[in-house]
Amino acid sequence: MRSLRRTLLLSLLGALVLVFAIGGLATYRTARSEIDALMDYQLRQFALSLRDQQFGQPSTPPLAPPEESLDFVIQIWDDSGVRLYLSHPHSALPSLAQFGYNTVRTTEGEWRVFSIPLLDHVIQIAQPMAVRSRMAANAALHTLMPLLVLVPLLGALVWYLVGRGLRPLERLAREVATRRADSLDALPTTDVPEEAQPLVRALNRLLERLDHALSAQRAFVADAAHELRTPLAALQIQLQLSERADDETARRAALAELRTGLQRATHLVQQLLTLARQEPGAATNAPRSRIALADVARQSLADHTPLADARHIDLGADTLDDTAVVSGDAAALRTLVGNLIDNAIRYTPEGGRVDVGVSVSDAGTAAATCWLRVSDSGPGIPPDERERVLDRFYRRAGQEQSGSGLGLAIVHSIADRHGARLVLDSSPHGGLRVAVGFPPAEPVPES
Template sequence: MTSLRRRLLVSLLGAIVAVFAIAGLATYRMAHDEVDAVMDYHLRQLALSLRDRSFGQAPPVAPPDKSFDFVIQIWDGRGLRLYLSHPHSVLPALAQFGYATVRAGEDDWRVYSVPLRDRVIQVAQPMRVRRAMAAKAALSTLVPLLVLVPLLGLIIWYLIGRGLRPLDTLAHGVSVRRADALTPLSAEGVPDEALPLVGALNGLLDRLSQALSAQRAFVADAAHALRTPLTALQLQLQLTERADSAAEREAALAELRGGLVRAIRLVEQLLTLARQSPDSAPAEAPVAPVDLAALARSALTALAPLAEARDIDLGATALADDAIVRADAAALRTALDNLIDNAIRYTPAGGRVDLAVRRAEGRLWLEVSDTGPGIAPEARERVLDRFYRQDDASSDGSGLGLAIVKAIAERHGAVLTLDTAEGGGLRVCLGFVPADNAHPGN
């Protein structure tokens, strides 16, 4: 059952029927006590009314009426029974003075015995008669209420529908909205119980608006970034077509080849950035223990040819042991490769790029330092933005490397800092929570 209205109807009717059942039981108990009190009084009055009657030692007489549910026994002073109204009754042959409840045969009996003059008079009544009277009294009280249960169901159904009408109105308002209508929902007329839902929906709409704005900005920036290399490729292609000699054609083809490489790299970085963004990364990334020192050694080995081709000294200054974090190993490798690639691209020939893995301030730090021109303190926040490049940047980078690193750091809850390296260049640090301190969900 998924309908809230049906669930509320069944729950409320069930609760009402349960209350009626409890009330019926209580009513039956009260009616039973009242019947007991009245019938005990009748037993006593009937016994007292027989004190002046004469009873001889004759055989018991048959009851005058089957509906007469009292049994009368009378003994003389010597214990000889003078009278028994029901000859087949199984009441005890001895009397216990006063009121008593006794078990005789298959039924319980309420008995009243009293000594009067020279005889003992006993009047008894089956308890089943009293139970039947109590049940009849209780039913006469509850039957009208039970008859009203269907009417209660209809009233409850109507009232629940009326109470849920604001939710229907809210749902209709959401369903008819256009996909690009992300303005907050109005809380006017919404019941207090539904205000958290409206607040949650407005929060979702706000996040969607921000995500769409970021997506539009990303698409616009990507189109702008791709326009330049594609335009350059077109020009280089035209130069190739216009080349008069083999040497000119070879030079134009070399430029065209370099332009293609740059365009391919830009597209790859765009795809990487799109995958690593927190709002587009997979919900369940492959998180596992990652040894930062081993990751650094692997990256050094892979990027050593690029550093050697640019006459850069690439190495490690410190690699802490047991530097284990829980992370997406492929994403960390992407971040580290981008940091090293950026450092190599912006470091002049003969410079140095150093890696380090350290423990400090309760975190494991992955550091990449270079001896390049560095970044001015006031520009360090800007370089983390997509497609941002410094005006005096001499490299042919796309301005996406640090943005990719920032996205990966945000996914892993890592601290990203930029400061000045010992050699005067840039030092980028990623601080991770150690695996032994990480939350199981990280």
């Protein structure tokens, strides 16, 4: 498991070491520049100090040999170019002097050379550049040594401070870990660092959504149990009536009622299963494909024609635009269209009319929408109840037609899954018109 404290510690120490390295390099270059200036000054002063010496005369005692630790090499020529003095032999040094400061590359490395004519002599002082580099490195090391010694102390301090800064997160983690499974109250935002506030707010929004989802699930289970209890009780009564029937006619009537009750119960269970499959997250792996709404409407019209004929209802299509192509789950869209047509037929009186239409509005623009509309000549729904009929198991008072109260809830759920708009308004035939607006499918790229 990745430790945030360890990550912060290693990151901070790595950054500090990098800064120290950059600082050490800058310190070394600064020290080297200052040492070069100082040593050049010393070379010049050393050469000027030999100005009044006498070289090459028998009466003049030679200069004392330099110490082994002396890192200067001295050469002196007379005005005719004869070398009068060499402090200790360095064959790699040039035998001719070039006045001023120069850096000479030799087989023994680089040398810093200063040559100057004084009176009737030419004096040259040379020093190896390695000496200067060593002195600059020592100066930089001595400067950084206290900081390097303090790195362990700095690491311990960073570890403590990071741990102290993470204590609010640890308290938050302990609070979440000790919560009960059914505790979905919002997490406290007091004493939470500013950086952790987005995480806490996101968790609170998640808990709120979970609370709503669980509440909806509990309500759904309670409603489903209530709705199933009534038809099951009716089935039990009808079964008892069929058992107590005295003659064949009464028995057949009781069995017919029992068959009707079984059909209602089966329809309710099928609607419950359909609604459960359309819940968010229940069908995330359902394949999506390009679907022509007109084709789905034609198939559903053919499937519901026998029911419409039995009720003497004029079922047809006013517009079926084949260019209305959407991206979605084919089975779910067939369920959506089937529920809309089935509801319209059930709630339209005999001899009424149900029309299905598929069209495209604002084609070719960013606001293009593929519309599926089902209109009927039934009693309709008052405007103040149109939102409520989308709730599960809601049925308007005074309904004569039997039903589960799940048809429009299923349509609403499928529409949400497909990013579609569901609009309920008045039909031109005097009843209800349900319109579902889908975003059009992406055009197929040309090969």
